[in-house]
Structure formats: C-alpha cells, structure tokens
Amino acid sequence: MPKLKTKSGAKKRFQVKKSGAVKFRRAGVRHLATFGKTKKQKVELRGTGHLKDEDAKKIKECFPYAR
Known part of the structure; x- marks a missing residue:
C-alpha cells in the first residue's frame, strides 16, 4: 500500500x-x-485560534497521519 x-x-x-x-x-x-x-x-485578530470540533473533524481528513 502506498x-x-x-x-x-x-x-x-x-x-x-x-x-x-x-x-x-x-x-x-x-x-x-x-x-x-x-x-x-x-485586537480580536491577534494571535491564533483553535477550530471548533465540527470544523476540526473535516480538516483532520486532510492529514492522514495526524493522531
């Protein structure tokens, strides 16, 4: 398997x-x-943020080896 x-x-x-x-x-x-x-x-644009669980689930599909 590749x-x-x-x-x-x-x-x-x-x-x-x-x-x-x-x-x-x-x-x-x-x-x-x-x-x-x-x-x-x-002020609200400063720094980084974390995605909500619903959105994070979709993004994690793009990372096949993420834990």
Whole structure:
C-alpha cells in the first residue's frame, strides 16, 4: 500500500496539535492598519485560534497521519 499524501493547502494553513485540536491563523491580518479596521477588530485578530470540533473533524481528513 502506498503512503497517503497530506493535502498541501491544509498543511500550509493548519496544524494538528497532540491534543487533537486544530490550530489556525485568523484571516484579514495582512493589512491591519488599512481599510479602516476598528481597534476592536484588530485586537480580536491577534494571535491564533483553535477550530471548533465540527470544523476540526473535516480538516483532520486532510492529514492522514495526524493522531
């Protein structure tokens, strides 16, 4: 049986942690100062987040060797 391939788009955007949580980077962070974002929007876009279980299940299908 051949090795299974990871979806290359998913490996660039998500990371499956040991706990099984899927870490992601928020969209819309590239140009924080432009397009009149409010302070609240900029604060909420900081850092990374974890997907909800329903969404994480779908993403984990792209990682055949994730635990």
